[in-house]
Amino acid sequence: MEEVKSRGLALHWQMAIGFVAGLALGLAAYAMGGTDLPWVKSLTGVTGTIGDLFLRLIFMLIIPLLVSALVVGIAEMGDIGALKRVGLRTAVFTVVVTAIGVGIALAFTNAVQPGAGFDRAVVQEQLTAGAERAGEIVAGQAEKPTGLEAVVAMIPRNVVTAMSENDILAVMVFSLIFGIGLLLTRTEQARALQRGMEGIFHISMKLMTLFIRLAPIAVFCFMFNLSAAFGWDLVVRLAIYVAVVLAALGTQMFIVYPVLLKLLGGRSPGWFFRNSQEAMLMAFSTASSNATLPTALRVAETKLELPPRVARFVLTIGATANQNGTAIFEGVTVLFLAQVFGVELSIGQQVLVLFMCILGGIGTAGVPAGSLPVVALILAQIGVPPEAIGLVLGVDRFLDMCRTTLNVTGDLTLATLVSKGERRDEPEDDKPVAPPALA
DSSP: OOOOOOOOHHHHHHHHHHHHHHHHHHHHHHHHGGGHHHHHHHHHHHHHHHHHHHHHHHTTTHHHHHHHHHHHHHHTOSSHHHHHHHHHHHHHHHHHHHHHHHHHHHHHHHHHHHTTTOOHHHHHHHHHHTHHHHHHHHHHTTTOOOOHHHHHHHHSHHHHHHHHHTTTHHHHHHHHHHHHHHOOOHHHHHHHHHHHHHHHHHHHHHHHHHHHHTHHHHHHHHHHHHHHHTTTTTTHHHHHHHHHHHHHHIIIIIHHHHHHHHHOOOHHHHHHHEEEEEEHHHHHHHHHHHHHHHHHHIIIIIIIOOOHHHHHHHHHHHHHHHHHHHHHHHHHHHHHHHHHHHOOOOHHHHHHHHHHHHHHHHHHSSSSEEEEEEEHHHHHTTTTGGGGGTTTHHHHHHHHHHHHHHHHHHHHHHHHHTEEEEEEOOOOOOOOOOOOOOO
């Protein structure tokens, strides 16, 4: 499909410039006194508002986009056998690749021991600084159902209520069930409804392409606020912990994914990463898999040239269920905090942590800081105070950006693997009209 060109630089280069400019000016402001200076505090208030408006524009369309993409993706499978095949591949690859990632995370953390001998004064300082935020996260986790109640909660009593409460998992379950019903119902009215859902998808994607034009400005604002508030201290204060998380994420990104792409997907890793860079940069900038979903869908269909029905199904599921980066972060963080507080975990307990991180990666909301409540839950299970997450709050935003990049790259990798052997060509009347790419 021919891409429509826009004037000037490609969007991802505009975003890169916004990222570098925001980081540089933020570090300069931090060197002059940071947010303690009235003018810096006022400026971060303005840039924070701009960034929030951008995310609100994106999140406003997430529910209609997610529902329409998933329903249409299932309906376009053509028969229940194709749905079973694609769904089974998606589930198997998700669990296996996430397990590999968490295993890498546990291995790195056990080898380096980033929390061993941690300075107690630093611990107390960080816990005090993050006490209020940590308390909110722990309280929020306590209100959420667990165990069998969580399984039951996946089935919404009222889908409109689930949408209004942004219960993404419940909305996805409804969309899956509704899509299967649409697939099985072969009437003219059902086909008309399918065309209507396709219309919602196309409108949502068109609006997204308009909103995404604001991304370079939003990226500048995000990075300015982040660097003006923390400076280089963002990484230095917990350098070893941050290094372990980045090493685990990097191993998954640059070793595991390329091997899977080459051996199971039949694709060149270099070609894949070149064509996925726009979605990766959007993920890094927004720290949200959900906000990156429209960009990932367009990249999958127009640049990776994956079958639209498979890409829509896998990527909408993956935005919540295939979060390798989140699972890796949770694994490292749980073991790190256990080491800080002197809690020795046996092999059996670490295996339990592995399984909980796999489930956490599948059920975590694809929004900024969505994994912190899951970390708090796992900490409580192994005898570490859930409030200990306050220790990592200072560096969480940076790590959130990194793990979201891996999440989105993993979704595109998963879509590529699942698409192997699936037909790309479709009847001319049924071909989706992808919105123009910004270049």
